[in-house]
Amino acid sequence: MAGQEGSPADRPARVTGDEARRIKREDLGIPGRSKHEKRAAVPVKGRTKAAGTRERTYRFRFHPSPGQADQLVRTFGACRWVYNRGLDLRREGWERHRVSIGYAETCRALTGWRRAEETSWLREVSSTVLQQSLRHLDGAFKRFSREGITDAGWGALLRRLAYKAEWYGRTLVVVDPRYPSTRICSRCQSVEGPTDLSVRVWTCASCGATHDRDGNAAVNLREEGLRLYRLVVGADPGERVAPPLIRAVDLATYGQAV
Numbered sequence: 001m002a003g004q005e006g007s008p009a010d011r012p013a014r015v016t017g018d019e020a021r022r023i024k025r026e027d028l029g030i031p032g033r034s035k036h037e038k039r040a041a042v043p044v045k046g047r048t049k050a051a052g053t054r055e056r057t058y059r060f061r062f063h064p065s066p067g068q069a070d071q072l073v074r075t076f077g078a079c080r081w082v083y084n085r086g087l088d089l090r091r092e093g094w095e096r097h098r099v100s101i102g103y104a105e106t107c108r109a110l111t112g113w114r115r116a117e118e119t120s121w122l123r124e125v126s127s128t129v130l131q132q133s134l135r136h137l138d139g140a141f142k143r144f145s146r147e148g149i150t151d152a153g154w155g156a157l158l159r160r161l162a163y164k165a166e167w168y169g170r171t172l173v174v175v176d177p178r179y180p181s182t183r184i185c186s187r188c189q190s191v192e193g194p195t196d197l198s199v200r201v202w203t204c205a206s207c208g209a210t211h212d213r214d215g216n217a218a219v220n221l222r223e224e225g226l227r228l229y230r231l232v233v234g235a236d237p238g239e240r241v242a243p244p245l246i247r248a249v250d251l252a253t254y255g256q257a258v
């Protein structure tokens with residue numbers, strides 16, 4: 001991209017109007033307006049307690065059947081994919097074409113992804129749930145300037161996950177932010193994947209395995225998470241009590257002990 005179109009400073013601040021609509025349709029592949037025409041993301045409202053009321057909490061444990069567990073994994077995977085794909089689209093729109101992509105447009109793009117044959121697996125997950133991912137993405141864009149978006153958005157997500165893990169008696173493992181999950185080959189462990197995040201599929205130069213960027217990263221993150229978990233909790237069940245949160249950045253002291 002660099003050199004081809006000049007530095008961002010050479011380009012107009014923002015492309016709008018008919019030209020922006022053409023870029024979105026032809027270059028970014030966002031389907032035209034239909035039922036999402038006037039849709040804007042409605043922020044998720046916090047509940048306000050009426051005066052004099054007391055909050056009461058209940059705790060349940062969900063034991064999913066194998067079929068339900070399968071559906072959950074599929075749903076989380078699809079949410080992550082849609083969030084990342086929406087993020088790519090919004091970034092690409094701005095960095096390459098100087099057009100702003102809003103929530104409604106990412107929803108229309110989602111409709112297109114669900115229709116496309118190669119991403120037809122998205123149809124197995126409720127579109128409402130997937131739109132929720134795009135809403136979170138939109139919130140992250142609105143709250144923070146371009147530079148801190150991903151970090152800040154994930155920071156809020158991490159706090160929620162940590163809270164939920166504690167609530168359900170589970171452990172959330174946060175790997176080191178520098179852990180190169182997208183660059184490690186999940187088959188042979190060599191660190192040769194592309195640094196360019198726009199590359200979605202790559203082939204490992206060492207073992208020849210072809211990887212989907214996000215799928216490969218997910219496998220690596222699971223392995224790294226399990227490694228850190230065993231480091232803290234021990235390899236045998238019941239050896240040590242699992243804490244609700246394990247953060248790689250806090251583990252320097254543990255590292256010595258194991």
Ligand SMILES: [Zn+2]
Nearest residue numbers: 185188204207
């Ligand atoms: Zn490899």
